[in-house]
Amino acid sequence: MIPAKYNLRNLKVRWVTTLMTVVSTGLVVMAAVLVFGLVDGLEHALQVSGHPLDLIVVRKGSTDEISSGLQQQVSREVASLPGIAKDENGRPLCSVELATILTKPRRNKGGTTNLIIRGLEDVGRRLRPGFKITQGRDLKPGVNEAITSRQMAERFENLRMGEKLLINHDEFTIVGYFESDGSSAESEVWMDLRDLATARRTPELTTSVSLRAQDAASADALIAQLSDDKRFQLSAIPEVKYFEDQLRQSSFIKYIGYFIAAFLTFGAMFAAANTMYAAVASRGREIGTLRALGFSRFSILSSFLFESVLLCLMGGLLGCLATLPFNGLSTGTANFASFSEITFSFRFGPRVLIQGVMLALIMGLLGGLLPALRAVRLNIIDALRER
């Protein structure tokens, strides 16, 4: 096998070409990783929101909370069903909620979009992953106060601490920021259930009930019981499935992401191939010498493939590093399932970075294959005769 030093030296000698190819591969990998990071951030925001034992109860036939509508007394009855987990004081972990969307303007003239507002009671906080107040304080019911996440405050008008959000004719004052493990709750504005119902002039209206089952068997029993119940026309959806469905509707973005990455990879592949062809063309004599010395065809092939892969991997590494400043940057887009805005952060976890490196690997392998084959097929005598 030809030692790796040969390839490394060659890359160093032709450093201008090497640099240009590494940078262009790097740029492509950076663009691809940014896109993957975006998609991953969106997926994470939707996935982490689902607890395996949680159920969301909506009106039968509704696929999401926003379009569901339940009378208050029906929702309250759900809490008396068996199989619901209890908190340390023996109260059922069952939250009656009113979720709806408001069209509100973004900051910096970013246009308007729909944001989710949710009226809920204290117990609702227990059902969201890792809920905690990060700034200010939690809201007091009865005085039209609201809390939201820092990302929402920065993205939308009227959502910073102390500012007032207008709902119908009533103003709600933002009194604190919360976070919840990056879940979809961080794309919402919360207030007290009664305050919101009053502001909307619909005192008896709720949209959903969120509850935690004691265990998997109870969860299944509850789902069956609610779907069989003719009186109330409710259906219980496991939270995990609820968010998976939302994810699937946003998969449009994922496919676009892969489409972009595929095209970029092809483009860069041709660039890598170009570089390698030139390398092979100018090293005719070296190849002839190596063959004459006794190195097999296979070792020449693998050596050139290795060089091509090395070139692209260096670019890949550069590209991945270049995405680090974007890590954690939060942005938002439309969640078509709930027809509202969802904010999420770029996530460059190991999976995304590995995807980027894999792309670089593919670029190197496919781009370098044909040039390497050409290197191998050179006739020794002709090769030695070259300039």
Next chain:
Amino acid sequence: MSLLKYIWRNIRRNKIRSLLTILSVAFSLSLMTVLYGFMASQETWKNAASLANRVVVMNVQGFSGKVPIAMVDDVRSIDGVKAAVPYSWFGGTLQEEKMPFAQFATDPEQVFQVWPDLKIPDDQLKVFRENRRGCVVDRRIAEKRGWKIGERILLKGTFYPVNLDLELVGIFDSAKNTDSLWFNWTYLDESLRAMKNDAGGNAGTIFARIQEAAEIPAVIKAIDDRSASSETPTRSQTEAAFAQMFVDMLGNVQVMIRLIGLLVVLCLTLVAANSMAMAMRERVTEIAVLKAIGFSRRRVMVLVLGEAFLVSFLGGTLGVGMGCGLLHLMHLALPQQFPFTIIEMMGPWISYGFFVAGGIGLVSGLIPAFNASRLSVINGLRRVA
């Protein structure tokens, strides 16, 4: 021989290198064409909307708010309003399909006056007005699903807890794909009332056609003033602004697309420059000979720049062509996300691909051209082939 011929011969000398560079440029620019085409289709939607003189009325809180059906009569009575209809999104499922096409509950009496560019035979319109369970669809939907007049269409409600049992009574023709089915609002309302559901009486949104474009701001103010102190204040806007709202929902997507575009252009410039540099390195002796026989520095520069430009431009042409082809495929496959054909979307954005390719060619050729023109003839000739 002419300069162009010389340049072309040079490009053909190393076919593989030229082909790879062209393909590289082509793939990347076809991607950019598709992305910019997507953005252009949003613009086209807006522009088409602004010609129609329509105004959309919704509850100030957004889609979740009610617009009482009585408002439709109010709107009709305002000066300058030619016709107005309720337009309520139904969003039902057709057998297993979650979003087969758009479905709206509206008023058959005036709906074709609000959309005068949609054509329907008079007899079919008459039946639509008389048959409460009747519905009309865009011809493309009827053709795609093989529906004939009299077809029974069952739609299960998701947003509304009612199922619709409709009869196809008319097929309308429209220039662009509306992908919509229209049925009678009264039918929906009665079904809701029969279930004692209090979601009845909601027009959803109101679409109104205004006589003169100049009157639109006054009409908008009149509508909103009328409802301002009621329980359901409204927000009216032109159809173009309404369409823009949906585009806005995508948020930073436009920024991202431009960022990716920038990265791609930078990358391609490097790729093309690399390619030219490699080519020039091999031809040092040749350039020296050219200069020895009398080619001026400027001529040599033009030769090199010309070659870089041509290679890039060829890639750009191929790329834009591929991109347009892809856009057309997507228009056929996903008419909801890509509602326009290339012809309809034609605009300056298509030329971006060419300009970018040309620009890349020139920029990438600058340094090699400069070096070639500055080459010392003696040193160049010294390099024995």
